[in-house]
Amino acid sequence: LCHRLKDVEWRSDIPLVGLVMNMRGYESFSSSGLDAITAVMGANQEFSRANSGMSVDDAVRVNAEIVAAAQGDGVPVRMYLSMAFGAPNTPVEKNLVGELLAASAEMGVERVVLSDTVGVGRPDLVSEMLELALKYMSVDKIGLHMHDTYGHALKNCAAGLEHGIEFFDASAGGTGGCPFAPGASGNLATGALLDLAQRSKCAPADSSLAAIDKASDFLSSVLNKPLARGAKLCP
Numbered sequence: 001l002c003h004r005l006k007d008v009e010w011r012s013d014i015p016l017v018g019l020v021m022n023m024r025g026y027e028s029f030s031s032s033g034l035d036a037i038t039a040v041m042g043a044n045q046e047f048s049r050a051n052s053g054m055s056v057d058d059a060v061r062v063n064a065e066i067v068a069a070a071q072g073d074g075v076p077v078r079m080y081l082s083m084a085f086g087a088p089n090t091p092v093e094k095n096l097v098g099e100l101l102a103a104s105a106e107m108g109v110e111r112v113v114l115s116d117t118v119g120v121g122r123p124d125l126v127s128e129m130l131e132l133a134l135k136y137m138s139v140d141k142i143g144l145h146m147h148d149t150y151g152h153a154l155k156n157c158a159a160g161l162e163h164g165i166e167f168f169d170a171s172a173g174g175t176g177g178c179p180f181a182p183g184a185s186g187n188l189a190t191g192a193l194l195d196l197a198q199r200s201k202c203a204p205a206d207s208s209l210a211a212i213d214k215a216s217d218f219l220s221s222v223l224n225k226p227l228a229r230g231a232k233l234c235p
Contacts, residue, residue, distance in 0.1 A: 002032040017078070021052050026066050030073070037070055037077045039063050039109070043097045044083040044090060047117070051082065051178075056096065060103050067107040076110040080145065082178075084114040084129060085121035097129065101136040111141050111167060116156065117178055119149025119185060123159040130163045143167030148174070149185040154196050157188070161200050168193055173216035173227025191216070195231035 005016055015035040020026050029037060041059045042048035048056045063079070070077050081100050086092040097114075104112045114129055121129075126144070133142050144160045144167070146153040157168055174189035191212045197203035213229045220227045 002034055006033050020066055022062055023065055023069070026069055029075075035075075036110075037066070037075055038080060039066055039077055040080045040082055041100050041103075042082040043093055043100055044087040046090075047083050047087055056100075060100070064103070064107055067109055071108065077107075078111045078113060078143070079104045079107070079109040080113045080115050082115045082117045085116045085125055086118070088118050088120075092125065092129070094129075094132065098132055098136075101133055105136040109141075111143050112137060113143035113145050113167070113169065115145040116147055116153075117145075119147035119153065121146065121156050122152055123155045126156045126159040127163065130160065130165065134163075139164045140166070143169065145169040146188045147177075147185050148188055153188045154192060157193060157196060158200070161197075161202060166202075170194075172212055173219050173229070175219055175223070175227060189216075189228035189232065191228060191230050192232060 002016065002018070005011065017036045017038050018029050018032055018034040019038045019040070020029050021040065026037075040052065041063055042051055042056065045056055048054060048059050052059055054062060067077050081097060081104070084092070084097050101112060112133065114133060130142065142165055144157060144165055146156050146169070148154075160168065169187060170190040170193040171187040172190050174186045174192075176187035177185065191209050194203060194207055194209060194212065198207060209230055216227045216229055
C-alpha cells in the first residue's frame with residue numbers, strides 16, 4: 001500500500017508519513033517508501049504505558065534512538081506530545097510537558113506537535129503551553145493537534161494562530177481518535193479548520209471546501225457513518 005500511494009496521480013508533493021513507536025517499527029518504516037516519521041511521547045505515565053507499553057522515561061530513550069537513526073538516514077521526524085493539555089482524570093502535568101519539550105529539542109526533531117488527545121484544552125491553557133514550548137524552540141517548529149470533545153477545538157486553534165502557529169492537524173470529516181483515550185472525539189474536521197484559516201486570512205480564499213467534502217463523503221461511505229461536511233465540526 002505504501003509503495004502504491006507514492007505513485008498515485010494526486011499525490012504531487014504531499015509527504016507520506018508513518019507512525020513509528022520503536023526500533024522494530026523503524027525497520028519496517030525503512031522499507032516502506034514513506035517520506036517522514038511521526039513519533040509519540042505521552043505527557044502522562046498511565047497513557048504512555050497504555051499507548052506504547054513504556055514508561056515516559058523509556059519512551060524518551062527509545063524515541064531518541066529512533067530520531068538518531070532517522071537523522072542518519074535523512075528522514076524528518078515530527079514528535080507528538082500526547083496529553084499535552086491534560087488526561088481524562090488528570091490536569092496537565094506542565095513540568096513533564098516541559099521535560100518532553102526539552103528532550104525533543106535536544107533530539108533535534110523537525111517539529112513538536114502539542115496534542116490535546118482528549119479535547120480538554122481551553123484557549124488560555126493553549127496559550128500557556130505554547131509560551132512554554134517557545135522557551136525550547138522557535139514558533140515554526142511547533143504545531144497543534146486538537147480534538148473537539150468539548151467544543152473548544154476551533155477556539156484553541158485560533159489561540160494558536162494568534163501565537164503565530166502555522167502547523168495544525170485535521171482530518172476529513174472529523175475522523176480519528178485514540179483507543180487509549182476513552183471518551184475522546186475524533187480529530188478536528190479539516191473543513192472547519194480551513195474555514196477558520198480563511199476567515200483569519202491565513203489560507204487562500206479559493207481553497208476548496210468542496211474537495212474536502214468529497215473526501216469526507218468517500219470516508220463516510222466506507223465507514224458507513226455520517227461525517228462532518230463543509231465548515232461544520234460534527235455531522
